[in-house]
Amino acid sequence: xxxxxxxxxxxxxxxxxxxxxxxxxxxxxxxxxxKSKIFAAxxxxxxxxxxxxxxxxxxxxxxxxxxxxxxxxQFMGQMxxxxxxxxxxxxxVGFRHSLSQLMTSQCLSEYxxxxxxxxxxxxxxxxxxxxxxxxxxxxxxxxxxxxxxxxGVEFSENEETAELWKGLTSDHWxxxxxxxxxLKLPGTGTQSxxxxxxxxxxxxxxxxxxxxxxxxxGFPHHMKSIEEFDETAVNQHLLLFTSxxxxxxxxxxxxxxxxxxGNPDRFQWQEKAKKEPKFLDNLILETQRLHPPLLxxxxxVKKKCVIAxxxxxxxxxxxxxxxxxxxxxxxxxxxxxxxxxxxxxxPELIDKLFVYGLGPRGCIGYDLSRLIIQKSLTELLSxxxxxxxxxxxxxxxxxxxSRPKCNLLVTVTPV
Ligand code: HEM
Numbered sequence: 048x049x050x051x052x053x054x055x056x057x058x059x060x061x062x063x064x065x066x067x068x069x070x071x072x073x074x075x076x077x078x079x080x081x082k083s084k085i086f087a088a089x090x091x092x093x094x095x096x097x098x099x100x101x102x103x104x105x106x107x108x109x110x111x112x113x114x115x116x117x118x119x120x121q122f123m124g125q126m127x128x129x130x131x132x133x134x135x136x137x138x139x140v141g142f143r144h145s146l147s148q149l150m151t152s153q154c155l156s157e158y159x160x161x162x163x164x165x166x167x168x169x170x171x172x173x174x175x176x177x178x179x180x181x182x183x184x185x186x187x188x189x190x191x192x193x194x195x196x197x198x199g200v201e202f203s204e205n206e207e208t209a210e211l212w213k214g215l216t217s218d219h220w221x222x223x224x225x226x227x228x229x230l231k232l233p234g235t236g237t238q239s240x241x242x243x244x245x246x247x248x249x250x251x252x253x254x255x256x257x258x259x260x261x262x263x264x265g266f267p268h269h270m271k272s273i274e275e276f277d278e279t280a281v282n283q284h285l286l287l288f289t290s291x292x293x294x295x296x297x298x299x300x301x302x303x304x305x306x307x308x309g310n311p312d313r314f315q316w317q318e319k320a321k322k323e324p325k326f327l328d329n330l331i332l333e334t335q336r337l338h339p340p341l342l343x344x345x346x347x348v349k350k351k352c353v354i355a356x357x358x359x360x361x362x363x364x365x366x367x368x369x370x371x372x373x374x375x376x377x378x379x380x381x382x383x384x385x386x387x388x389x390x391x392x393x394p395e396l397i398d399k400l401f402v403y404g405l406g407p408r409g410c411i412g413y414d415l416s417r418l419i420i421q422k423s424l425t426e427l428l429s430x431x432x433x434x435x436x437x438x439x440x441x442x443x444x445x446x447x448x449s450r451p452k453c454n455l456l457v458t459v460t461p462v
Pocket of ligand 1: 131132133139143288293296297300340341343344345401402403404405407408409410411412413415416
């Protein structure tokens, strides 16, 4: 079967700018034009299969023919060095096994104590009645959570050092999101941002190296005890985990949950979520379905394979799109409506959520992320109700993570 759509000529036929300008519009337009949730286009100057159906995304992530590879290294390798995310599928098996030792239930309860301590401190800084930017609040909170959890950096002990870490992870992040510029895509950054980010990376690796030797417990300590990891592997993995992406993704999810509960017609949900953990879980699931923090991911085809019935040649790229797959009417009734009760009625649908990937390359931080999100929202609900300030018109942007385009303001009231 021929893949609907056109891969176009190199460079001139490239649709990357159109995609980055408004990814959802790009997907809708192409799905409508090809009358298909699977279509081809030229993206990042490669012939690319866009997969937007739930079934198709599942097929890509499960990769039962073992025909796909991550292919992230060529974009971000310089910015991170080698790590599990960029490794081949074969090497990832070993890395995954090693890193899973850091995610046992015993480890998670150790991390929970650190998390709770930071949550109590940060929540007590919220002032009733003063409007603040919700996304920024969560981003600061989760930056501190990640730097403390993964590196043992104590923000309260030394504010100056905390600011240095925050600045460096931010500079490093700007290099990551400016990577397409290195491929000459305009409008996303400059070369100088990229070289600034490389400098930040070098400094971060230096700091990581000395910081991890100071701590005698927790994540960095466990990391050092992984026999299969040498010094470089430990440092580069710590760099990956403390990258600004994890705090941003966590902020995206918590911001979206709070927005869903922050409108006057849904205030009763805040009360209900405070009393019923299962209802809070449903709200989190439904938010992640409708507003996944990451639009999707990318793979490279290393040998010819069949995806969703289409033969895909070696050398093509495959982009799986979580957002449209989560709104696939073949799987979800009333796919565009926010219906938390669907998770009571059909709990098995959780297998159709791709927020954390799936299959052999699915997220190893899933349990930890769930813990952080649940604990943070529970702590917020136990102390405050919140409402979105009036007269704010807001839309979402989706790259690099889904979040309101403007600095959406909320106010809190103590309970
Ligand atoms: C809300 C937070 C998070 C989200 C939404 C998330 C999402 C994802 C997704 C979608 C993938 C698959 C990427 C792909 O298939 O292209 C992934 C992989 C991965 N995640 Fe997460 N992640 C989160 C937090 C974390 C945390 C806290 C850690 C570890 C500390 C982590 C470690 C990893 C690793 C190592 C992989 C690569 C696994 C492999 O390649 O075998 N993630 N994550």
